[in-house]
Amino acid sequence: DIQMTQSPSSLSASVGDRVIITCRAGQLISSYLCWYQQKPGKAPKLLIYGATDLQSGVPSRFSGRGSGTDFTLTISSLQPEDFATYYCQQTYTTPYTFGQGTKLDIK
Amino acid sequence: QLQLQESGPGLVKPSETLSLTCTVSGASISNYYWSWLRQSPGKGLEWIAFTHFSGSSDYNPPLKSRVAISMDTSRNQFSLSLASLTAADTAVYYCARTIRTGDESSFDYWGQGILVTVSS
Numbered sequence: 001d002i003q004m005t006q007s008p009s010s011l012s013a014s015v016g017d018r019v020i021i022t023c024r025a026g027q028l029i030s031s032y033l034c035w036y037q038q039k040p041g042k043a044p045k046l047l048i049y050g051a052t053d054l055q056s057g058v059p060s061r062f063s064g065r066g067s068g069t070d071f072t073l074t075i076s077s078l079q080p081e082d083f084a085t086y087y088c089q090q091t092y093t094t095p096y097t098f099g100q101g102t103k104l105d106i107k
Numbered sequence: 108q109l110q111l112q113e114s115g116p117g118l119v120k121p122s123e124t125l126s127l128t129c130t131v132s133g134a135s136i137s138n139y140y141w142s143w144l145r146q147s148p149g150k151g152l153e154w155i156a157f158t159h160f161s162g163s164s165d166y167n168p169p170l171k172s173r174v175a176i177s178m179d180t181s182r183n184q185f186s187l188s189l190a191s192l193t194a195a196d197t198a199v200y201y202c203a204r205t206i207r208t209g210d211e212s213s214f215d216y217w218g219q220g221i222l223v224t225v226s227s
Contacts, residue, residue, distance in 0.1 A: 034213045043201055043217035044152070050211050087152060091212035095167040098152040 002026050002090050006099035012107040017078045021102045023071045023088035032092035035064055035073045038101075039084045048073065049091075078104075109133035111202050111218035118224050125189040125225075129202030129218055136160065136183050140205035142214060143176065143187045147198035157205050158185060192225045199223075 003026035013019050023033065031051035036044035046055045048064035051071055061076040075082055083106055088099040115127035129141070142157040158164040158176045166174055175188040189196060199222050203214040 032211060036214075043203075043220050044214070045217075046213055046215050049206075049213040049215075055213075055215065089152070089214075092210075094154075094165045096154040096212065098154075100151055
């Protein structure tokens with residue numbers, strides 16, 4: 001299985017901050033990476049697919065970069081509704097695997 | 108608007124078989140891939156399996172021997188069966204639409220999730 005490692009595991013930030021979350025794959029996965037946002041008691045929500053493509057309806061303050069093994073999710077200007085847990089997921093091969101999550105909370 | 112809704116028991120005994128159903132509205136299940144995933148505090152998010160009307164399916168190897176996934180196009184539902192349950196199978200179970208275009212995949216619509224507890 002391809003191991004996905006996110007950093008940091010948790011992050012405190014303020015409204016308006018720029019935040020970067022990193023995801024590293026245990027082997028080359030090209031651009032086959034997704035990012036999801038999850039709020040407590042809710043299902044994950046797809047934000048980014050193909051490492052850089054914004055899912056329809058997702059605000060443009062979210063962006064993804066990277067290919068190969070190293071990827072980032074950037075939130076350009078944090079909004080109150082962005083405080084949540086974020087997960088990366090590789091879709092290069094099955095079994096699809098997820099990172100352990102990055103919990104973003106209010107400073 | 109596409110909606111998915113999981114249904115099934117919230118409590119199952121060890122060694123028994125879990126049966127969950129996902130009812131889809133707003134799209135025909137014949138036209139897409141559909142997955143089951145689960146989330147537990149100990150193991151995080153875990154993909155279980157996907158299936159397609161064509162018969163194409165794939166399973167997470169550690170679970171493959173215990174999992175069956177099926178589709179009922181007349182009811183626009185798909186189902187998960189997980190046998191020989193242990194406490195380690197306690198989790199929130201999600202169904203999700205799986206977009207597979209070329210080599211890319213993503214889970215773009217999810218059900219709300221159903222908590223399944225394995226306990227005697």
